[in-house]
Amino acid sequence: MKHNFGAGPCILPSSVMQQAADAVLNWNDSGLxxxxxxxxxPEFEEVVLKTQLLVRELLNVPKNYSVLCLQGGASTQFSMIPMNFLQGKTIASYLDTGYFAQKAIKEARLFGDVEIVGSSRDKDYAYIPDHYHVQHASAYLHVTSNNTIEGTEIFDFHDTGVPLICDMSSDIFSRKINVRDFDLIYAGAQKNMGPAGMTLVIVKNDLLDSVKHQVPSMSxxxxYRDNQSMFNTPPVFAIYVSMLNLLWLKNEGGVxxxxxxxxxxxxxLYAEIDRNSLFVGNANLAHRSRMNVTFRMRNPEIESDFLAFASERGMVGIKGYRTVGGFRASLYNALPLHSVKALVKVMQEFEALQTQ
Incomplete structure (x- = not known):
């Protein structure tokens, strides 16, 4: 049996996979x-509408926000956000908490001045900066709620008096949030929502209406709001599977x-990492991610041995990101508890072998 701890594209519920497979051959008995x-x-327009309504229901999205189903992955949002909201403004503020925050900062600098209000680079991004000041004149503050590579997560969001924009690609739908705390949320679908190919954007209409300059149509x-997410051909399959996955989530008790x-x-998993004499966690205790658990061996020389040992026992996708090393176990919504139990057992068995 395989246990999929991959960081993304990630595990999907088996029932969703079966429905998606059936639809590839014959969707709704249409013969297509x-x-x-x-x-x-009309049938697919209903799919888009149902997907948007499920997002609203599961996250309790207020009426004055729009729900958009876009293409391009979350990385496209790195440039779309400053293109829409930074141009013509003095400055934008960014919280630097890891690899994807850095990518967002790089793109924003193409459109205006960027102020990094806080960074955890000094500790290899093992924590979330808690104390920072945002200029009142800032167009927005951009944060990354969950850092997939580094294994840290923001659990409290500060009200800084400027619009708050958040990359929630790897923890959206995994926990309760108050959408009203944010002016724009974006997320690639390939973690907790569906397959790669669709990007979810939840945006306050007041923020959209504040844009007065011209923006290229595709950005x-x-x-997209005025065309119900179908200005051009949308990612049909990704939206459909996302709808199925959100229905599954609703039936599981919602967020x-x-x-x-x-x-x-x-x-x-964190309890085993802290107990096991061979392993140590990467992230500070207060900021440990629930979605991406990063850890390493106390003795790096046996990391490859553990990886091979775990792979032989069905553990898939636990190798750490190439720039970080060590291990990463992604615990997205569809990963069952018994898979975590299986990984813990493998860690215990490997410890027993090493201490004989």
């Missing part, structure tokens, strides 16, 4: 594949229910 159906058909959030399960999984 979901891959070839017209995105302008203008207002155009509130899955958060309980995610806490159990993370607590179990």
């Amino acid at each position: 594949s979901i891959l070839e159906v017209s995105h302008r058909s 203008d959030y207002r155009i 509130e229910g899955i958060e309980i399960q995610n806490k159990k999984k993370a607590q179990m």
